[in-house]
Amino acid sequence: MKKRDGYDAVMAVKARGVLYPDEQSRYVDLTQHAPSAPLAPYVEHYWCVRWRVEEVYETKVLSHPNVHLTMEPEGAFVYGVTRGLFTRKLESEAHTLGVKFRAGAFRAFSGSPVAELADRRVPAAVCFGPEVDALGRAVQSSSDPDELVALAEAFLLPRVPPHPDxxxxxxxxxxxxxxxxxxxxxxxxxxxxxxxxxxxxxxxxxxxxxxxxxxxxxxxxxxxxxxxxxxxxxxxxxxxxxxxxxxxxxxxxxxxxxxxxxxxxxxxxx
Incomplete structure (x- = not known):
């Protein structure tokens, strides 16, 4: 584990809930990064997935009771809790940065009961406004995890309430x-x-x-x-x-x- 700017980076993660983790590790590099102290009541961790596959590879995850903000090659999205089996097809070479919010914490950003997001993927602009699309583009323009996390931190910090609910x-x-x-x-x-x-x-x-x-x-x-x-x-x-x-x-x-x-x-x- 290494310190960087007040928060930690955890490398080479086998995330609980990821199915067939040994097989996936042959194609996918997953790192997790802790948030800075002001965001710790809201963000459980950031995750960065980088992959390189010659053929389509399908990941499978038994999701946790958390909401995620993701900056993917296709755009920025918010995922509610996936109650079934979450699957994602990976192609070519690309990366995604995700924000895993603490259970309960996304209510501060959703403006409505979090149950309304269950089993849904919605454009992140619905919850965060159009500025989040610029964040998504910035994330896709770099592949350095430290830089990606810094971008997400800079975006989220002004948007958190002064006191947790x-x-x-x-x-x-x-x-x-x-x-x-x-x-x-x-x-x-x-x-x-x-x-x-x-x-x-x-x-x-x-x-x-x-x-x-x-x-x-x-x-x-x-x-x-x-x-x-x-x-x-x-x-x-x-x-x-x-x-x-x-x-x-x-x-x-x-x-x-x-x-x-x-x-x-x-x-x-x-």
């Missing part, structure tokens, strides 16, 4: 609680842990997160399941099913297959 901070805190080492599996359990009614928790997540508490809990289990499958040649599937709150191994297999498109035993195959 307490409800946004609460939403982020609860997403962390529900997704870090998943141990809560039902919405009523999650609401009890949050000290809220089920309905109040659902309203908070619709307004600030953009996905339901049930989806967040399920996605955390799938992330953990994919991670175990990637790193363990001999997974005890019945024991893992019990640990992750599934009724049995068949339930685990059905859930993973529905999300990824193949059973975990096949996904784990080297």
């Amino acid at each position: 307490p409800d946004a901070l609460r939403a982020a805190e609860l997403v962390d609680l529900f997704t870090t080492g998943p141990s809560l599996f039902r919405v009523d359990e999650a609401a009890s842990a949050a000290g809220l009614s089920v309905r109040a928790l659902q309203r908070l997540f619709a307004e600030y997160v953009g996905a339901t508490p049930k989806w967040v809990l399920r996605r955390a289990r799938l992330h953990e399941l994919a991670s175990r499958a990637e790193h363990g040649d001999h997974v005890d599937w019945p024991a893992l099913a019990l640990e992750l709150g599934y009724s049995d191994q068949s339930h685990l297999i059905r859930d993973f297959t529905a999300a990824v498109g193949e059973p975990p035993t096949r996904y784990a195959r080297p």
Whole structure:
């Protein structure tokens, strides 16, 4: 990790949720960069993806409960929470800079409940005005990650509110609680842990997160399941099913297959 201008760059990332990470690393270079202190309440990290492929390569991601601002070769876009399997076809040689906002934080920029962006990609100008298109062009004119992050920082800093929204901070805190080492599996359990009614928790997540508490809990289990499958040649599937709150191994297999498109035993195959 290296320091640069008050924030850190983290290199050679295997991001949780990226499927088939070893295969993807042959074609794609992914780096993550921490935000400066004033933007830390809003931005989880910046990410830069650079690729060079001779044929079309399709990436697959089990997305997190976060909104992203991206500067792609095709333009600048905002992606709401993708509740299904996110896929992207990469061609030729190019790069994209992304801003991963903290869960709950994008409400400050959207002007409306974040749930309205779910499963959508919209032109970034809808949320940030036409100036963001100039940022997108500037990002595509350089390939130096440090310079790209500096451009994004300069764009975002004047646009953040003077003080974070307490409800946004609460939403982020609860997403962390529900997704870090998943141990809560039902919405009523999650609401009890949050000290809220089920309905109040659902309203908070619709307004600030953009996905339901049930989806967040399920996605955390799938992330953990994919991670175990990637790193363990001999997974005890019945024991893992019990640990992750599934009724049995068949339930685990059905859930993973529905999300990824193949059973975990096949996904784990080297």
